[in-house]
Amino acid sequence: MNSTNGKSEKPLITGKIDSFFLHFYNIFNFIRRLFREAVRPPIEWGEFINQCYQVGYKSLALVTVTGFITGVVFTEQSRPTLSEFGVTAWLPSLVAIAVVRALAPLIAALICAGKVGSSIGAELASMKVTEQIDAMEVSAINPFRYLVVTRVIAMTVCLPILMFYNALIGCMGSYFDVHAHEQTSLVAFFDNAFTQITFLDYTTALTKSIVYGFTIGVVSCYQGFHATQGTLGVGKAANISVVISMFLIFIEEVIIVHIFNSIR
Amino acid sequence: MTDSKHHIFKENEVIRIRDLYKSFGDKHVLTGIDLDLYQGENLAVLGRSGTGKSVLIKIIIGLLQQDSGTVTVLGEDVNSLSYPDLRALRLKVGFSFQSSALYDSMTVRENLAFPLKRNNKSMSRGQIEKTVSIVLDAIGLPETIDQYPAELSGGQKKRIGIGRTLILRPEIMLYDEPTSGLDPITSTELNNLIVSVRERFNTSSIVITHDLTCAKTVADRVAVMDDGNFIAIGTFDEVFSAQKGLVKSFYDYNFIQ
Numbered sequence: 001m002n003s004t005n006g007k008s009e010k011p012l013i014t015g016k017i018d019s020f021f022l023h024f025y026n027i028f029n030f031i032r033r034l035f036r037e038a039v040r041p042p043i044e045w046g047e048f049i050n051q052c053y054q055v056g057y058k059s060l061a062l063v064t065v066t067g068f069i070t071g072v073v074f075t076e077q078s079r080p081t082l083s084e085f086g087v088t089a090w091l092p093s094l095v096a097i098a099v100v101r102a103l104a105p106l107i108a109a110l111i112c113a114g115k116v117g118s119s120i121g122a123e124l125a126s127m128k129v130t131e132q133i134d135a136m137e138v139s140a141i142n143p144f145r146y147l148v149v150t151r152v153i154a155m156t157v158c159l160p161i162l163m164f165y166n167a168l169i170g171c172m173g174s175y176f177d178v179h180a181h182e183q184t185s186l187v188a189f190f191d192n193a194f195t196q197i198t199f200l201d202y203t204t205a206l207t208k209s210i211v212y213g214f215t216i217g218v219v220s221c222y223q224g225f226h227a228t229q230g231t232l233g234v235g236k237a238a239n240i241s242v243v244i245s246m247f248l249i250f251i252e253e254v255i256i257v258h259i260f261n262s263i264r
Numbered sequence: 265m266t267d268s269k270h271h272i273f274k275e276n277e278v279i280r281i282r283d284l285y286k287s288f289g290d291k292h293v294l295t296g297i298d299l300d301l302y303q304g305e306n307l308a309v310l311g312r313s314g315t316g317k318s319v320l321i322k323i324i325i326g327l328l329q330q331d332s333g334t335v336t337v338l339g340e341d342v343n344s345l346s347y348p349d350l351r352a353l354r355l356k357v358g359f360s361f362q363s364s365a366l367y368d369s370m371t372v373r374e375n376l377a378f379p380l381k382r383n384n385k386s387m388s389r390g391q392i393e394k395t396v397s398i399v400l401d402a403i404g405l406p407e408t409i410d411q412y413p414a415e416l417s418g419g420q421k422k423r424i425g426i427g428r429t430l431i432l433r434p435e436i437m438l439y440d441e442p443t444s445g446l447d448p449i450t451s452t453e454l455n456n457l458i459v460s461v462r463e464r465f466n467t468s469s470i471v472i473t474h475d476l477t478c479a480k481t482v483a484d485r486v487a488v489m490d491d492g493n494f495i496a497i498g499t500f501d502e503v504f505s506a507q508k509g510l511v512k513s514f515y516d517y518n519f520i521q
Binding site: 042127130131134135138140141142146 | 355
């Protein structure tokens with residue numbers, strides 16, 4: 001018999017600190033495996049397309065409504081201040097800059113973290129606690145590649161699309177408000193709006209949404225894939241997926257804005 | 265050895281376990297297990313809940329890793345295999361879960377076709393359909409083909425779970441509590457299915473159970489487990505003729521109560 005059998009290993013520092021660092025190590029390994037499996041053929045195209053449908057198409061209604069309302073509300077809130085200076089003509093460009101640079105990436109990401117992140121966390125956790133993931137393993141199917149890689153890539157690909165769509169709808173919301181108050185034509189509005197947006201603004205927004213999408217995908221898949229404690233674990237995985245994703249999104253927002261402002 | 269009904273090749277071990285230890289923290293689950301499963305044999309592993317029966321077969325299939333000891337399946341040392349090699353080995357070993365573990369979001373047809381599609385990319389849709397039908401006929405549930413797991417009874421789920429493993433034509437079957445939570449009639453049907461699986465698919469099996477009727481019906485040998493090790497191994501009559509200790513308790517509970 002191995003001499004170490006049955007002996008519980010003593011913690012290096014304390015149990016809690018050990019498990020904290022172990023958690024980071026596990027996440028690091030999870031991401032490393034993700035990259036390794038993602039580049040190794042064959043790609044699970046069917047499941048990837050299914051996940052794009054779940055992430056992208058099924059979020060369209062929510063993204064449309066929130067984008068439109070954001071555009072209208074932002075325009076309404078900005079008008080009094082601009083009119084004090086007599087520059088309400090700047091409304092289209094102000095809204096476009098705000099929406100593309102900051103609001104659309106953040107709103108699309110928060111919606112996806114809440115709607116899709118929780119759903120992925122709960123789905124994978126439920127599969128884990130009912131042994132469906134083990135059932136894939138014993139059927140010689142790689143569950144990591146089938147469940148995790150497809151979901152993370154779908155999130156990373158779909159969030160930038162949702163973000164640009166959200167920005168467009170936000171600008172449309174703003175246009176309807178501006179048109180109602182200032183009788184501006186559609187062409188004049190968009191002409192004014194987009195002249196102020198630079199290539200770097202688009203790049204910033206794209207970078208943000210790619211990073212946010214990847215974050216939501218990794219966090220929710222990790223939480224789901226490592227769920228324990230039966231049905232309690234399913235709720236916990238869904239909840240933690242949303243909380244951690246949102247927390248990380250705000251931290252990443254600060255970092256990315258700082259990086260791109262230093263380039264600007 | 266040749267049985268009256270089927271051949272057991274005692275010279276041919278399909279599973280060989282030596283000095284197997286497994287602990288979870290301070291809890292010693294397996295404490296030096298030795299076990300052989302011969303080609304064509306059905307072996308029932310009996311024991312109380314929490315004695316490590318399910319852990320044993322999860323180590324055999326590579327879902328858990330032992331602390332020490334060796335597990336050789338079809339000549340391969342499970343612990344030393346790379347992930348692709350382990351997956352190749354798993355194609356030859358079927359695992360029927362206690363909870364059935366059917367994929368909720370898929371119909372019975374999709375549940376059965378899923379492992380086939382993923383592991384036999386060259387199979388046409390027609391061939392897959394045909395194989396699914398054959399397996400559903402073998403387990404006696406062709407009418408459930410378009411139903412979802414939520415629409416099935418406990419017994420039907422267990423049978424579909426067994427069917428999903430049979431679709432890959434395994435050489436070894438591992439059954440985890442196949443009759444738990446089922447009424448006596450459905451349990452009998454399950455026992456008969458396990459016997460017929462061996463006849464039709466030429467499998468060798470380990471059946472984890474605490475149901476002596478199941479063990480008596482399906483097994484050539486039974487192994488009784490307690491405190492992480494076997495306290496008796498032999499034919500059903502050999503083990504239960506002794507009638508002492510835990511073995512007696514088991515017998516009394518199943519056949520006298």
